[in-house]
Amino acid sequence: xxxxxxxxxxxxxxxxxxxxxxxxxxxxxxxxxxxxxxxxxxxxxxxxxxxxxxxxxxxxxxxxxxxxxxxxxxxxxxxxxxxxxxxxxxxxxxxxxxxxxxxxxxxxxxxxxx
Numbered sequence: 001x002x003x004x005x006x007x008x009x010x011x012x013x014x015x016x017x018x019x020x021x022x023x024x025x026x027x028x029x030x031x032x033x034x035x036x037x038x039x040x041x042x043x044x045x046x047x048x049x050x051x052x053x054x055x056x057x058x059x060x061x062x063x064x065x066x067x068x069x070x071x072x073x074x075x076x077x078x079x080x081x082x083x084x085x086x087x088x089x090x091x092x093x094x095x096x097x098x099x100x101x102x103x104x105x106x107x108x109x110x111x112x113x114x
Contacts, residue, residue: 010101011061014074017098018058022051037084071105
């Protein structure tokens, strides 16, 4: 099945934003621990579990079926990161754009009744 270019670009953009953080966190975890909200104890275990979830979401968006599911999860995660870190909005404002890209994928792939 051939994927339209616009959809491919959306998938690549969202997937990249979910693949980069766990890879970067593996090499420099201290730079990423500060993004956990106060009610989640920041630890290496939590960081790497969250990273594993991000990798699964990214790969599912790139290669999977029913990509509206991981796309919705991606949008929810990104918006939660922004909401729980509003003090860092100058850095996280891009996450709003990526969340909207993920929502576009949800819209494109959500099952419709005919």
